[in-house]
Amino acid sequence: MPGALSGLKVIDLSRVLGGPYCTMILADHGAEVIKIEPPQGDETRDWGPPFRDHGDGTRDASYFLGVNRNKVSLGLDLAREEGRAVLLRLLEGADVLVENFKPGTMEKWGLGHEALKTRFPRLIHCRISGFGADGPLGGYPGYDAIIQAMAGLMSINGTPETGPVRLATPMVDLGTGLYSAIAILMALYERERSGEGQFLDMTLYDCGMALLHPHAANYLLSGRRPVATGNPHPNLAPYDKFRTRTCEIFIGTGNDATFRKMCDLLGRPDLAEDARFATNADRLANREALSAIVQEIVAAEDGHALCARLLAAGLPAGPVLYVDEVVAAPHTAARNMVAEIGWYRALNTPIKFSRTPGGARTAPPRFGEHGESVLAAHGFGEGEIAALKAAGVVVTERRGAGRRPAAKAAE
DSSP states (O other), X not given: OOOTTTTOEEEEOOOTTHHHHHHHHHXXXXXXXXXXXXXXXXXXXXXXXXXXXXXXXXXXXXXXXXXXXXXXXXXXXXXXXXXXXHHHHHTTTOSEEEEOOOTTHHHXXXXXXXXXXXXXXXXXXXXXXXXXXXXXXXXXXXXXXHHHHHTTTGGGSSOTTXXXXXXXXXXHHHHHHHHHHHHHHHHHHHHHHHOOOOXXXXXXXXXXXXXXXXXXXXXXXXXXXXXXXXXXXXXXXXXXXXXXXXXXXXXXXXXXXXXXHHHHHTTOTHHHHSXXXXXXXXXXXXXXXXXXXXXXXXXXXXXXXXXHHHHHTTXXXXXXXXXXXXXXXXXXXXXXXXXXXXXXXXEOOSOOOSSSOOOOOSOOOOTTTTHHHHHHHTTOOHHHHHHHHHTTSEESSOSSSSBOOGGGTTX
């Protein structure tokens, strides 16, 4: 069945992660996404190993493959005036443009929002940048880890012993992609009323800060600087990792009633009557003592069996699993969270619709794989396409990257 966004046309000029993750979300649900890559290609094609070797000397890294399915690829040199002319023709009838060039680049090319909205008044133009175009940091480059550091995320991750630690998942990039997809859908909804497109100014810095809950909320109310606490929750107790006989587990209690129920199931109803642990505020004040008691109780347990009992009783708990264990988990299969298309395996969409299901339909494109078909579908004749390829405006092989060294080609 067609996806919820079937009929939506997206021109994707973005590279690396935030933009491609945003456009993959749209593509997973039926949007036509034309990924326009620079002559060197999206650099994440080289962010490996591991790589998918295509058998012709080219290869693509898992980093690229994980966020670029359901798209078609066109290699285009936008630094050339002829390349920009091709882009303008592709934008005819497009609903959304997503790009993550350094602020000012599109304007230098005559493709800034003010210029584009005159020609394409219904276009939703989404720009993803590190810090935006203005302010003290305007125009500066931003990578996920840099923003994690500057937006406060590292300061609340880790422990007092480790000091600030980078989140292992690139949460700023992924969060920016998610916020950008939401923003695009909002703008499309508003366009139904106004008939007009608009410019979406999305930055890693803003989105990184937006992920600071509840630490920013705690600070803005209390005035006290949040610190890294490791696994424990800053506002709840017990909400922590514990070691059992067979594995590590995580137990979380969100209210007093849940805590009493957990104490009953663990065979220690007396803990709920202890004045040190009567309310969540009491438990926070005596967190270390409570954690030590819970650790002693669960130490001899089979962690998987204990979590099963807790979950069956409606109590939040779960074993600490590794990625391979999660991928192989029965519930992962039940939720269809791993997609397989021939050689291609990846995490599937978490967005589930009853009538218009989305998900992986096509594997990520090879560089420039669909150049001729995309151009033909937009009215370019065979002669025009051949001339553009001959002039190096339309690019079919990556320049300066993407090929395995000759000495390794036979491996």
